Amino acid sequence: MDRMRVYVVDNGGQWTHREWRVLRDLGVETKIVPNETPVEDLSVDGLVLSGGAPRVGLDAAKMGRNGDYLERAPVPILGICAGHQFMALHFGGRARPAAVPEFGRTEVTVEDPGDLFIGLPRQLVVWESHNDEVTEAPSGFRTLASSDTCPVQAMQAEDRPLYGLQFHPEVEHTQFGHRIFENFLRVCKDAL
Amino acid sequence: MFSPEAFIEEAVEALRKEISGKAVIAVSGGVDSTTAAVLASRALGKNLRAVYVDTGLMREGEREDVDATLRSLGVRYKVLEAADRFFGELKGIVDPEKKRKVIGNTFVHLFEEEARKVGAEWLIQGTIAPDWIESGGQLRDRIKTHHNVAGLPTSMTLEVVEPLRDLYKDEVRRVARALGVQVAERQPFPGPGLAVRVLGEVTHDRIAVVRAACAVVEEELEKASETGLMERPWQYFAVLLPVKSVGVEGDVRVYGHTIAIRAVASTDGMTASFSPIPQDVLGRMSTRITNEVRGVNRIVYDVTNKPPGTIEWE
Numbered sequence: 366m367d368r369m370r371v372y373v374v375d376n377g378g379q380w381t382h383r384e385w386r387v388l389r390d391l392g393v394e395t396k397i398v399p400n401e402t403p404v405e406d407l408s409v410d411g412l413v414l415s416g417g418a419p420r421v422g423l424d425a426a427k428m429g430r431n432g433d434y435l436e437r438a439p440v441p442i443l444g445i446c447a448g449h450q451f452m453a454l455h456f457g458g459r460a461r462p463a464a465v466p467e468f469g470r471t472e473v474t475v476e477d478p479g480d481l482f483i484g485l486p487r488q489l490v491v492w493e494s495h496n497d498e499v500t501e502a503p504s505g506f507r508t509l510a511s512s513d514t515c516p517v518q519a520m521q522a523e524d525r526p527l528y529g530l531q532f533h534p535e536v537e538h539t540q541f542g543h544r545i546f547e548n549f550l551r552v553c554k555d556a557l
Numbered sequence: 558m559f560s561p562e563a564f565i566e567e568a569v570e571a572l573r574k575e576i577s578g579k580a581v582i583a584v585s586g587g588v589d590s591t592t593a594a595v596l597a598s599r600a601l602g603k604n605l606r607a608v609y610v611d612t613g614l615m616r617e618g619e620r621e622d623v624d625a626t627l628r629s630l631g632v633r634y635k636v637l638e639a640a641d642r643f644f645g646e647l648k649g650i651v652d653p654e655k656k657r658k659v660i661g662n663t664f665v666h667l668f669e670e671e672a673r674k675v676g677a678e679w680l681i682q683g684t685i686a687p688d689w690i691e692s693g694g695q696l697r698d699r700i701k702t703h704h705n706v707a708g709l710p711t712s713m714t715l716e717v718v719e720p721l722r723d724l725y726k727d728e729v730r731r732v733a734r735a736l737g738v739q740v741a742e743r744q745p746f747p748g749p750g751l752a753v754r755v756l757g758e759v760t761h762d763r764i765a766v767v768r769a770a771c772a773v774v775e776e777e778l779e780k781a782s783e784t785g786l787m788e789r790p791w792q793y794f795a796v797l798l799p800v801k802s803v804g805v806e807g808d809v810r811v812y813g814h815t816i817a818i819r820a821v822a823s824t825d826g827m828t829a830s831f832s833p834i835p836q837d838v839l840g841r842m843s844t845r846i847t848n849e850v851r852g853v854n855r856i857v858y859d860v861t862n863k864p865p866g867t868i869e870w871e
Contacts, residue, residue, distance in 0.1 A: 378697070379697070379827065390559065468862075469862035536828040537823070537827070
């Protein structure tokens with residue numbers, strides 16, 4: 366069987382290339398693609414929507430075709446940081462500038478392991494870098510994790526394999542980051 | 558999974574295919590450029606001219622170290638003496654981005670002059686992933702101008718080749734080990750050198766202060782990690798701040814410089830946490846720097862992670 370193919374949609378994040386690296390290290394075929402890539406051109410088994418400099422509340426136009434992917438790509442999708450915020454807004458949730466932004470080391474509590482946190486501890490030290498945040502998950506999504514100052518650190522849709530993470534599982538300083546990606550890849554594999 | 562052996566084979570082959578004729582490679586003695594030089598030397602043999610630029614912005618003993626490293630690898634290189642040129646270009650510049658651009662431009666002009674002399678049309682650089690990521694472009698914000706990416710002048714005529722472009726430092730180190738490069742474990746040192754560790758204007762005096770302070774930090778932290786008092790940080794150095802403060806030395810009022818000590822743990826430079834340093838070790842560095850480095854009377858320790866800080870201050 367061919368290797369699974371999971372691409373990274375580049376929204377201009379500092380850690381987009383790290384997402385590519387983690388996926389490569391986990392043995393899937395991966396590539397970074399611009400966020401203007403037409404959905405028809407993506408023959409993939411899963412997608413990661415990267416974080417990025419665009420403030421989704423302020424300049425959503427810079428998020429390219431992320432909305433198309435969420436509507437029309439029939440594969441599991443993991444939105445990270447700006448990708449997560451965009452996903453929440455797209456499906457009717459709320460995102461806005463955070464009262465307290467989070468940069469660097471943050472502790473999150475997993476209230477519901479969902480698919481992404483299977484086999485992981487309830488308390489995780491993760492690395493963050495965001496000015497905006499999701500304040501309310503869309504209806505049809507459940508919140509999986511939160512921190513003291515950010516209510517939706519992770520969410521999952523009930524009826525489709527869509528996931529959002531506010532923190533960055535792709536960087537070295539985040540505990541169990543690879544495990545979270547492995548859990549996402551398991552979902553991609555089950556969806557084949 | 559990343560395989561250094563496979564990478565070496567592919568990189569040498571790609572360099573052979575891409576470059577027809579002579580190339581110049583810029584070497585600093587660090588892990589990235591030394592690794593790139595060994596790969597390029599395997600691919601191009603005598604068609605490669607390595608150059609080391611003495612910017613006057615290097616650390617204590619750096620030039621001797623570079624010489625030993627390159628000799629041991631059999632890389633023939635030429636030294637370009639350019640300290641006066643760099644200090645001249647940097648005169649009066651305070652803005653960190655302007656500093657980095659001036660340095661990038663000055664480097665390239667030197668490489669172009671050298672390329673003309675030897676008839677080379679290619680410039681090989683040891684650029685790695687964080688360099689181009691942090692330099693930004695299109696959607697990506699510019700965090701800082703890496704001299705070897707966004708610091709290149711638009712008028713540049715040399716064709717740039719970057720064999721390590723997709724690698725992070727930990728992967729470069731694995732390639733370096735596989736190639737037998739002795740500096741594989743050397744701590745990162747930025748291309749613009751001590752210029753970005755002097756906040757404010759770069760002058761001979763201020764560079765001398767930060768050079769001496771960096772030497773103490775390196776010596777003490779290396780000693781402390783060798784004797785098991787702490788883990789060796791990923792990167793560790795001193796920064797001269799543009800802040801003066803009041804002190805008392807030998808019953809006399811002084812108004813002196815401030816040095817910040819920075820030491821971080823990281824794997825790839827894309828995230829970092831400040832290193833826990835035992836109090837005794839911090840104390841020894843503080844005493845030594847204030848006693849040994851003229852004009853410094855205050856030491857602070859930087860307890861910022863990346864993000865929100867970057868590792869270097871500029």
